[in-house]
Amino acid sequence: MAQDEGLDVGAEDGKKGGKKKLIIILVVALLVLGGGGAAAFFLLMGGDDTEAAAQEETASAEMVQTDGPAIYLEIDQPFVVDFMISGKQRYLQLNMTLKSRDQAQIDAVKIHMPLIRNSLVLLFSSQSFDELQTVAGKQALKTASIAAINQILTQETGVGGIEDVLFTNFVMQ
Structure with missing residues:
Protein backbone atom coordinates (compact mmCIF):
# COMPACT_ATOMS: atom_id res chain seq x y z
CA MET A 1 0.00 0.00 0.00
CA ALA A 2 2.82 2.30 0.69
CA GLN A 3 3.96 1.82 -2.82
CA ASP A 4 0.46 2.52 -4.14
CA GLU A 5 0.27 5.72 -2.08
CA GLY A 6 3.68 6.76 -3.39
CA LEU A 7 2.51 6.34 -6.94
CA ASP A 8 -0.59 8.38 -6.28
CA VAL A 9 1.44 11.21 -4.73
CA GLY A 10 3.72 11.26 -7.73
CA ALA A 11 0.73 11.35 -10.02
CA GLU A 12 -0.70 14.33 -8.13
CA ASP A 13 2.64 16.14 -8.25
CA GLY A 14 2.79 15.46 -11.98
CA LYS A 15 -0.67 16.96 -12.44
CA LYS A 16 0.27 20.05 -10.40
CA GLY A 17 3.54 20.33 -12.33
CA GLY A 18 1.61 20.05 -15.59
CA LYS A 19 -0.67 22.88 -14.51
CA LYS A 20 2.36 24.98 -13.57
CA LYS A 21 3.94 24.29 -16.93
CA LEU A 22 0.71 25.23 -18.69
CA ILE A 23 0.51 28.49 -16.72
CA ILE A 24 4.16 29.30 -17.47
CA ILE A 25 3.62 28.58 -21.18
CA LEU A 26 0.53 30.82 -21.22
CA VAL A 27 2.38 33.65 -19.44
CA VAL A 28 5.32 33.37 -21.84
CA ALA A 29 2.93 33.32 -24.81
CA LEU A 30 1.16 36.42 -23.51
CA LEU A 31 4.49 38.19 -23.00
CA VAL A 32 5.61 37.32 -26.52
CA LEU A 33 2.32 38.49 -28.00
CA GLY A 34 2.37 41.61 -25.86
CA GLY A 35 5.95 42.34 -26.90
CA GLY A 36 5.07 41.83 -30.54
CA GLY A 37 2.08 44.12 -30.17
CA ALA A 38 4.23 46.76 -28.47
CA ALA A 39 6.87 46.47 -31.19
CA ALA A 40 4.22 46.84 -33.88
CA PHE A 41 2.78 49.86 -32.08
CA PHE A 42 6.17 51.59 -31.88
CA LEU A 43 6.96 50.79 -35.49
CA LEU A 44 3.62 52.19 -36.59
CA MET A 45 4.20 55.26 -34.45
CA GLY A 46 7.57 55.64 -36.19
CA GLY A 47 5.69 55.63 -39.49
CA ASP A 48 3.49 58.41 -38.15
CA ASP A 49 6.64 60.42 -37.40
CA THR A 50 7.70 59.94 -40.99
CA GLU A 51 4.27 60.99 -42.17
CA ALA A 52 4.36 63.95 -39.78
CA ALA A 53 7.75 64.99 -41.15
CA ALA A 54 6.39 64.72 -44.69
CA GLN A 55 3.35 66.77 -43.71
CA GLU A 56 5.60 69.41 -42.10
CA GLU A 57 7.70 69.53 -45.26
CA THR A 58 4.57 69.91 -47.36
CA ALA A 59 3.27 72.57 -45.00
CA SER A 60 6.54 74.50 -45.16
CA ALA A 61 6.47 74.22 -48.96
CA GLU A 62 2.93 75.56 -48.84
CA MET A 63 4.14 78.45 -46.71
CA VAL A 64 5.57 80.01 -49.87
CA GLN A 65 2.79 81.93 -51.48
CA THR A 66 2.34 80.78 -55.07
CA ASP A 67 -0.64 82.87 -56.05
CA GLY A 68 -1.34 86.55 -55.94
CA PRO A 69 0.44 89.47 -57.53
CA ALA A 70 4.06 89.20 -58.56
Missing part, protein backbone atom coordinates in the same frame (compact mmCIF):
# COMPACT_ATOMS: atom_id res chain seq x y z
CA ILE A 71 6.60 91.00 -56.39
CA TYR A 72 9.84 92.13 -57.98
CA LEU A 73 13.14 92.84 -56.29
CA GLU A 74 15.74 94.66 -58.33
CA ILE A 75 19.27 93.83 -57.29
CA ASP A 76 20.85 97.27 -57.10
CA GLN A 77 24.47 96.64 -57.95
CA PRO A 78 25.26 95.05 -61.30
CA PHE A 79 27.32 91.88 -61.46
CA VAL A 80 30.60 92.33 -63.30
CA VAL A 81 32.60 89.25 -64.21
CA ASP A 82 35.77 89.10 -66.27
CA PHE A 83 36.87 86.30 -68.59
CA MET A 84 40.23 85.66 -70.23
CA ILE A 85 39.61 84.51 -73.81
CA SER A 86 42.61 83.85 -76.10
CA GLY A 87 44.78 86.27 -74.17
CA LYS A 88 42.12 89.01 -74.28
CA GLN A 89 40.17 90.15 -71.28
CA ARG A 90 36.39 90.06 -71.72
CA TYR A 91 33.66 91.31 -69.39
CA LEU A 92 30.12 90.45 -68.54
CA GLN A 93 27.94 93.07 -66.87
CA LEU A 94 24.62 91.80 -65.69
CA ASN A 95 21.71 93.44 -63.89
CA MET A 96 18.94 91.25 -62.57
CA THR A 97 15.53 91.43 -60.98
CA LEU A 98 14.00 88.60 -58.96
CA LYS A 99 10.34 87.62 -59.18
CA SER A 100 8.35 86.00 -56.38
CA ARG A 101 4.82 86.01 -55.05
CA ASP A 102 5.84 85.79 -51.40
CA GLN A 103 6.92 88.96 -49.60
CA ALA A 104 8.56 86.91 -46.85
CA GLN A 105 10.92 85.33 -49.37
CA ILE A 106 11.72 88.72 -50.91
CA ASP A 107 12.62 89.91 -47.40
CA ALA A 108 14.75 86.78 -46.92
CA VAL A 109 16.60 87.56 -50.15
CA LYS A 110 17.39 91.03 -48.83
CA ILE A 111 18.71 89.58 -45.57
CA HIS A 112 20.87 86.94 -47.28
CA MET A 113 21.96 89.14 -50.19
CA PRO A 114 25.73 88.83 -49.50
CA LEU A 115 25.50 85.04 -49.61
CA ILE A 116 23.33 85.14 -52.74
CA ARG A 117 25.64 87.62 -54.51
CA ASN A 118 28.66 85.45 -53.70
CA SER A 119 26.96 82.36 -55.09
CA LEU A 120 25.87 84.18 -58.24
CA VAL A 121 29.31 85.69 -58.89
CA LEU A 122 30.84 82.21 -58.61
CA LEU A 123 28.16 80.87 -60.95
CA PHE A 124 28.63 83.64 -63.53
CA SER A 125 32.41 83.41 -63.52
CA SER A 126 32.28 79.65 -64.10
CA GLN A 127 30.37 80.07 -67.38
CA SER A 128 31.80 79.90 -70.87
CA PHE A 129 31.96 83.31 -72.54
CA ASP A 130 31.12 81.78 -75.92
CA GLU A 131 28.09 79.92 -74.58
CA LEU A 132 26.73 83.07 -72.93
CA GLN A 133 26.55 84.72 -76.36
CA THR A 134 23.77 82.32 -77.37
CA VAL A 135 20.13 82.46 -76.29
CA ALA A 136 20.36 78.88 -75.00
CA GLY A 137 23.38 79.82 -72.88
CA LYS A 138 21.51 82.76 -71.37
CA GLN A 139 18.47 80.57 -70.64
CA ALA A 140 20.72 77.98 -68.98
CA LEU A 141 22.31 80.74 -66.87
CA LYS A 142 18.87 81.99 -65.90
CA THR A 143 17.78 78.50 -64.80
CA ALA A 144 21.02 77.97 -62.87
CA SER A 145 20.59 81.37 -61.16
CA ILE A 146 17.08 80.49 -59.98
CA ALA A 147 18.33 77.16 -58.63
CA ALA A 148 21.29 78.79 -56.84
CA ILE A 149 19.11 81.43 -55.17
CA ASN A 150 16.43 78.93 -54.13
CA GLN A 151 19.09 76.59 -52.75
CA ILE A 152 20.42 79.35 -50.49
CA LEU A 153 16.92 80.34 -49.41
CA THR A 154 16.11 76.71 -48.65
CA GLN A 155 19.26 76.36 -46.55
CA GLU A 156 18.58 79.56 -44.65
CA THR A 157 14.79 79.67 -44.35
CA GLY A 158 13.66 76.13 -45.16
CA VAL A 159 11.84 77.10 -48.37
CA GLY A 160 12.72 78.55 -51.77
CA GLY A 161 10.25 80.93 -53.32
CA ILE A 162 11.94 82.69 -56.24
CA GLU A 163 9.95 81.97 -59.39
CA ASP A 164 12.02 83.75 -61.98
CA VAL A 165 15.16 85.74 -62.61
CA LEU A 166 14.91 88.56 -65.11
CA PHE A 167 18.07 89.84 -66.77
CA THR A 168 17.38 93.55 -67.11
CA ASN A 169 20.82 94.31 -68.53
CA PHE A 170 23.17 91.82 -70.15
CA VAL A 171 26.31 93.32 -71.67
CA MET A 172 29.20 91.25 -72.96
CA GLN A 173 32.33 93.00 -74.14
Whole structure:
Protein backbone atom coordinates (compact mmCIF):
# COMPACT_ATOMS: atom_id res chain seq x y z
CA MET A 1 0.00 0.00 0.00
CA ALA A 2 2.82 2.30 0.69
CA GLN A 3 3.96 1.82 -2.82
CA ASP A 4 0.46 2.52 -4.14
CA GLU A 5 0.27 5.72 -2.08
CA GLY A 6 3.68 6.76 -3.39
CA LEU A 7 2.51 6.34 -6.94
CA ASP A 8 -0.59 8.38 -6.28
CA VAL A 9 1.44 11.21 -4.73
CA GLY A 10 3.72 11.26 -7.73
CA ALA A 11 0.73 11.35 -10.02
CA GLU A 12 -0.70 14.33 -8.13
CA ASP A 13 2.64 16.14 -8.25
CA GLY A 14 2.79 15.46 -11.98
CA LYS A 15 -0.67 16.96 -12.44
CA LYS A 16 0.27 20.05 -10.40
CA GLY A 17 3.54 20.33 -12.33
CA GLY A 18 1.61 20.05 -15.59
CA LYS A 19 -0.67 22.88 -14.51
CA LYS A 20 2.36 24.98 -13.57
CA LYS A 21 3.94 24.29 -16.93
CA LEU A 22 0.71 25.23 -18.69
CA ILE A 23 0.51 28.49 -16.72
CA ILE A 24 4.16 29.30 -17.47
CA ILE A 25 3.62 28.58 -21.18
CA LEU A 26 0.53 30.82 -21.22
CA VAL A 27 2.38 33.65 -19.44
CA VAL A 28 5.32 33.37 -21.84
CA ALA A 29 2.93 33.32 -24.81
CA LEU A 30 1.16 36.42 -23.51
CA LEU A 31 4.49 38.19 -23.00
CA VAL A 32 5.61 37.32 -26.52
CA LEU A 33 2.32 38.49 -28.00
CA GLY A 34 2.37 41.61 -25.86
CA GLY A 35 5.95 42.34 -26.90
CA GLY A 36 5.07 41.83 -30.54
CA GLY A 37 2.08 44.12 -30.17
CA ALA A 38 4.23 46.76 -28.47
CA ALA A 39 6.87 46.47 -31.19
CA ALA A 40 4.22 46.84 -33.88
CA PHE A 41 2.78 49.86 -32.08
CA PHE A 42 6.17 51.59 -31.88
CA LEU A 43 6.96 50.79 -35.49
CA LEU A 44 3.62 52.19 -36.59
CA MET A 45 4.20 55.26 -34.45
CA GLY A 46 7.57 55.64 -36.19
CA GLY A 47 5.69 55.63 -39.49
CA ASP A 48 3.49 58.41 -38.15
CA ASP A 49 6.64 60.42 -37.40
CA THR A 50 7.70 59.94 -40.99
CA GLU A 51 4.27 60.99 -42.17
CA ALA A 52 4.36 63.95 -39.78
CA ALA A 53 7.75 64.99 -41.15
CA ALA A 54 6.39 64.72 -44.69
CA GLN A 55 3.35 66.77 -43.71
CA GLU A 56 5.60 69.41 -42.10
CA GLU A 57 7.70 69.53 -45.26
CA THR A 58 4.57 69.91 -47.36
CA ALA A 59 3.27 72.57 -45.00
CA SER A 60 6.54 74.50 -45.16
CA ALA A 61 6.47 74.22 -48.96
CA GLU A 62 2.93 75.56 -48.84
CA MET A 63 4.14 78.45 -46.71
CA VAL A 64 5.57 80.01 -49.87
CA GLN A 65 2.79 81.93 -51.48
CA THR A 66 2.34 80.78 -55.07
CA ASP A 67 -0.64 82.87 -56.05
CA GLY A 68 -1.34 86.55 -55.94
CA PRO A 69 0.44 89.47 -57.53
CA ALA A 70 4.06 89.20 -58.56
CA ILE A 71 6.60 91.00 -56.39
CA TYR A 72 9.84 92.13 -57.98
CA LEU A 73 13.14 92.84 -56.29
CA GLU A 74 15.74 94.66 -58.33
CA ILE A 75 19.27 93.83 -57.29
CA ASP A 76 20.85 97.27 -57.10
CA GLN A 77 24.47 96.64 -57.95
CA PRO A 78 25.26 95.05 -61.30
CA PHE A 79 27.32 91.88 -61.46
CA VAL A 80 30.60 92.33 -63.30
CA VAL A 81 32.60 89.25 -64.21
CA ASP A 82 35.77 89.10 -66.27
CA PHE A 83 36.87 86.30 -68.59
CA MET A 84 40.23 85.66 -70.23
CA ILE A 85 39.61 84.51 -73.81
CA SER A 86 42.61 83.85 -76.10
CA GLY A 87 44.78 86.27 -74.17
CA LYS A 88 42.12 89.01 -74.28
CA GLN A 89 40.17 90.15 -71.28
CA ARG A 90 36.39 90.06 -71.72
CA TYR A 91 33.66 91.31 -69.39
CA LEU A 92 30.12 90.45 -68.54
CA GLN A 93 27.94 93.07 -66.87
CA LEU A 94 24.62 91.80 -65.69
CA ASN A 95 21.71 93.44 -63.89
CA MET A 96 18.94 91.25 -62.57
CA THR A 97 15.53 91.43 -60.98
CA LEU A 98 14.00 88.60 -58.96
CA LYS A 99 10.34 87.62 -59.18
CA SER A 100 8.35 86.00 -56.38
CA ARG A 101 4.82 86.01 -55.05
CA ASP A 102 5.84 85.79 -51.40
CA GLN A 103 6.92 88.96 -49.60
CA ALA A 104 8.56 86.91 -46.85
CA GLN A 105 10.92 85.33 -49.37
CA ILE A 106 11.72 88.72 -50.91
CA ASP A 107 12.62 89.91 -47.40
CA ALA A 108 14.75 86.78 -46.92
CA VAL A 109 16.60 87.56 -50.15
CA LYS A 110 17.39 91.03 -48.83
CA ILE A 111 18.71 89.58 -45.57
CA HIS A 112 20.87 86.94 -47.28
CA MET A 113 21.96 89.14 -50.19
CA PRO A 114 25.73 88.83 -49.50
CA LEU A 115 25.50 85.04 -49.61
CA ILE A 116 23.33 85.14 -52.74
CA ARG A 117 25.64 87.62 -54.51
CA ASN A 118 28.66 85.45 -53.70
CA SER A 119 26.96 82.36 -55.09
CA LEU A 120 25.87 84.18 -58.24
CA VAL A 121 29.31 85.69 -58.89
CA LEU A 122 30.84 82.21 -58.61
CA LEU A 123 28.16 80.87 -60.95
CA PHE A 124 28.63 83.64 -63.53
CA SER A 125 32.41 83.41 -63.52
CA SER A 126 32.28 79.65 -64.10
CA GLN A 127 30.37 80.07 -67.38
CA SER A 128 31.80 79.90 -70.87
CA PHE A 129 31.96 83.31 -72.54
CA ASP A 130 31.12 81.78 -75.92
CA GLU A 131 28.09 79.92 -74.58
CA LEU A 132 26.73 83.07 -72.93
CA GLN A 133 26.55 84.72 -76.36
CA THR A 134 23.77 82.32 -77.37
CA VAL A 135 20.13 82.46 -76.29
CA ALA A 136 20.36 78.88 -75.00
CA GLY A 137 23.38 79.82 -72.88
CA LYS A 138 21.51 82.76 -71.37
CA GLN A 139 18.47 80.57 -70.64
CA ALA A 140 20.72 77.98 -68.98
CA LEU A 141 22.31 80.74 -66.87
CA LYS A 142 18.87 81.99 -65.90
CA THR A 143 17.78 78.50 -64.80
CA ALA A 144 21.02 77.97 -62.87
CA SER A 145 20.59 81.37 -61.16
CA ILE A 146 17.08 80.49 -59.98
CA ALA A 147 18.33 77.16 -58.63
CA ALA A 148 21.29 78.79 -56.84
CA ILE A 149 19.11 81.43 -55.17
CA ASN A 150 16.43 78.93 -54.13
CA GLN A 151 19.09 76.59 -52.75
CA ILE A 152 20.42 79.35 -50.49
CA LEU A 153 16.92 80.34 -49.41
CA THR A 154 16.11 76.71 -48.65
CA GLN A 155 19.26 76.36 -46.55
CA GLU A 156 18.58 79.56 -44.65
CA THR A 157 14.79 79.67 -44.35
CA GLY A 158 13.66 76.13 -45.16
CA VAL A 159 11.84 77.10 -48.37
CA GLY A 160 12.72 78.55 -51.77
CA GLY A 161 10.25 80.93 -53.32
CA ILE A 162 11.94 82.69 -56.24
CA GLU A 163 9.95 81.97 -59.39
CA ASP A 164 12.02 83.75 -61.98
CA VAL A 165 15.16 85.74 -62.61
CA LEU A 166 14.91 88.56 -65.11
CA PHE A 167 18.07 89.84 -66.77
CA THR A 168 17.38 93.55 -67.11
CA ASN A 169 20.82 94.31 -68.53
CA PHE A 170 23.17 91.82 -70.15
CA VAL A 171 26.31 93.32 -71.67
CA MET A 172 29.20 91.25 -72.96
CA GLN A 173 32.33 93.00 -74.14
